[in-house]
Amino acid sequence: MEFKEISRGVKIPVLGLGTWGMGGGTFPNPFTDKQSVAALRHGIKLGMTHIDTAEMYANGHTEEVVGEAIKPFDRENLFITSKVLPRNFRYDDVIEAAKRSLKRMKIEQMDLYLLHWFNPDIPLKETMFAMEYLLEQELTRFIGVSNFSVEEMKEAQSYLDKAKIVNNQVEYSLMRREPEKELLPFCQKNEIMLTAYSPLGHGALVKKKIPLLDALAKKYNKTSVQIALNWLISKDWVITIPKASNIKHVEENFGAVGWKLSKEDMEKLDKLVI
Ligand code: NAP
Secondary structure, eight states, X not given: XXXXXXXXXXXXXXXXXXXXXXXXXXXXXXXXXXXXXXXXXXXXXXXXXXXXXXXXXXXXXXXXXXXXHHTTSOGGGOEEEEEEOGGGOSHHHHHXXXXXXXXXXXXXXXXXXXXXXXXXXXXXXXXXXXXXXXXXXXXXXXXXXXXXXXXXXXXXXXXXXXXXXXXXXXXXXXXXXXXXXXXXXXXXXTTOEEEEESTTGGXXXXXXXXXXXXXXXXXXXXXXXXXXXXXHHTSTTEEEOOOOOSHHHHHHHHTTSSOOOOHHHHHHHHHOOO
């Protein structure tokens, strides 16, 4: 596995494991929890030790699936991210939500805790104070945000005394290029890790016929999925978290690591419009 430094001396795998949909929830899930646990364990064994989840997913059940999946592994070898729902952004609610997430995953501390998306109805200052409390109490090692604009990130950071927002998790893929306009340059300049979610367009990218991806797959003896993921993790301050409940998909995604697209091919992909 390759790693990037999310904070001084702390590394995070460039390729992690998404979990949205595992354990049921908002859309049909053809997999049993047992299959999801097996897929996560397989990914962890391969080195995809960053697991991304959220209290929202399957109303908390996904965190229980994660808890089951991580049981056989040494906690210190994993990087676990979860997220608090905007309706829980009041000071006490953030703390209670974090404790519930820890309980469901049967862990003492998260590595990274994120605000799932901006909530204009609750003062962000109050929420950030609660996030700082979680750091002080060592209920999480790092804090961050998700789906935040640059302005929202700046506001969140302004309420922090010593702590730093180390991460913004946003949708970013060959199909979704919005972060390139403002957010990615901001993160790169300020050394904030950008986690690209839905890197396969929630599966849509796989179903599409994209001639450039096919051509590059042939050239590098890789698959189109591996090209699409490699393009993301080749960018400074970008990591990603594809979700795969199918073990074959987990293995294919893992093949996105350990090799490099040439500068010219990166540029071709940068210009690709899907
Ligand atoms: P995704 O990772 O882009 O796509 C997942 C879909 O692609 C699944 O249907 C999966 O199928 C399929 N897939 C995975 N690897 C494949 C492969 N090698 N070949 C063919 N199909 C493959 O979408 P996502 O789940 O939306 O995003 C990833 C993660 O990001 C989520 O799980 C979640 O942890 C996070 N996320 C965060 C937010 C947020 O607001 N912060 C929003 C969305 C997602 P199988 O499951 O059948 O293997």
